[in-house]
Amino acid sequence: MMNxxxxxxxxxxxxxxxxxxxxLLGxxxxxxxxxxxPQAFLxxxxxxxxxxxxxxxAVLGMPLPLCSCGVIPAAMGLRQAGASKPATSSFLVATPETGVxxxxxxYAMMGPVMAIIRPVAALISAIVTGLLVLLFGDDQTQTVASRSDNNCCAADEKPNDIKPxxxxFEKARSGVWYALTDLYQSILKWLIVGILLAALIEAFVPHDWLIQWGDSWVVMILMLFVGIPMYVCATGSTPIAASFLMAGIxxxxxxxxxLAGPATNMATLGVIRDHMGSRTMWLYLAGIISCALLLGLLVNVFFSGTQISISTEHxxxxxxxxxxxxxxxxxxLLALLPFWPSKQPTTTGCCGSKES
Structure with a gap:
């Protein structure tokens, strides 16, 4: 047991x-x-x-470091500023599915090939989802009223608050501090879960145990059922995905x-339904599911037809x-920062609004 x-x-x-x-670099x-x-640029x-x-x-949302929760108020803010339903849907897919x-x-856990495939697949998934909403949705150009109670956390900005x-340099320092504190805290739970699970599989599960099911549709559908209701960010899902690779999937x-895990969860789907309608929600879900399955199939065909292999120890x-x-x-140290008695920083949770 000790061994x-x-x-x-x-x-x-x-x-x-x-x-x-x-x-840390990311x-x-x-x-x-x-x-x-700038938000105005977006x-x-x-x-x-x-x-x-x-x-x-899709392109503007890809590098932004927002999790499944944090992207909701950001996307709804764009919607309220006049962004169309297709553009908002595309942003909602691309932003949580990937990021720097x-x-x-x-790259660290699955090598350079998957580090390229992942953002490309996220871009395709976001564009296809947005196009589905564009072609089959009922988009209206006017903005929608916000419902702060449906957001994971509400932004409470007063018009009289004038920020200098x-x-x-100050913006850059503020952004880096945000990433190392609030953003890091918002993804920390799933990072820990993912690394613990990956280590469990690497240490005790034979690497060829799941190979017999590794290329089947059954496993892909199973990954959908696991990922769609799950609240997991793009970064936190990576060690979990690496553990699946280690197990032979x-x-x-x-x-x-x-693709399915970061972009879908019950909170995201609920907000889409409330702010953009049930039809948009179903088109959003259909776009993610269809792209995930088809791109997964193409990736398997690509690797089976080439000599390229994925290394989880790259x-x-x-x-x-x-x-x-x-x-x-x-x-x-950053993980323990909220517990330091000498300095309790104000946190913004996953969405950026300060909490006392």
Whole structure:
């Protein structure tokens, strides 16, 4: 029993070392994206009806470091500013399915091929979903009234609150601090769950145990049933997906989970229904499901027809050992930051509104 525990803890430590530097880098870059891309810029390019706004919404949403919860008020804010239903739907898919932080961790835990496939698949999924809403939805150009009680957290901004202008450096510092504190706290739970699960599978499950089902539709559909109701962010889903790969599940089935998990949960679907209608909600769900299954099938065909393989240990030993250890220690300190008695920071949860 002691040997098994040591084996498991060793796997946890090794996976943490692999992921930590890339997660830290991704958080920093993601924070810079969030703070330096003006909200007015997003609104200006997403309010025009038609296919162009759908594509722009997908491209602009991809690098933003927002989780499934945090993207809801952001998307509804765009909707209230005049963004069309197709553009809002595209933004809702692209933003939580990928981000610079999740791409970094994907590279660390699943190698460069999946780090490329994942954002490309997210872009395709977002555009297709937006086009379905454009072609078959009942979009109306006028904005909709906000319902703060349906959001995961409500933004309470008063018109008399005038914020002083910030310099580029101040915005960048604020964005990085947001990413290392609030954003990190919002994804921490699923990061921990994912790494613990990945270590469990790596330590005790034979790598060929699930290979007999690895390429079947059954596994892909199972990944849909697991991912759709699950609240998991793009970064937090990565170690879970890596654990599926370790167990022998095909890359296509893993991609289904990576696409369906972050973009769908009961909160997101409920807000879409309340703010954009039931038809939009069903088209949104249909777009994600159809793209996830078809892209998963294409990924399996791609890997079966080439000599390319996915390594779940790709990034280990690329960086110096002290960088990996230091990154783990920094992330541990940041995880404990809310519990420090000397300084209790105001948190914004997953959506950005301050809580006392």
């Amino acid at each position: 098994e525990m040591i084996q498991y803890l060793s796997a946890v430590w090794e996976l943490s070392l692999e992921a930590a530097p890339w997660l 958080l920093i870059i993601g924070g810079l994206f969030k703070s330096l891309v 609104q200006r390019h997403l309010t025009r009806p038609g296919m162009s706004s759908v594509i722009k919404a 932080d999740s791409i970094s961790v994907t 202008a910030q310099s580029w 095909s890359p296509g089935a893993v991609l289904v989970f990576l 990034a280990h030993n690329i960086l110096p050992g002290w960088v990996e250890v230091l990154s783990v220690l920094v992330l541990l």
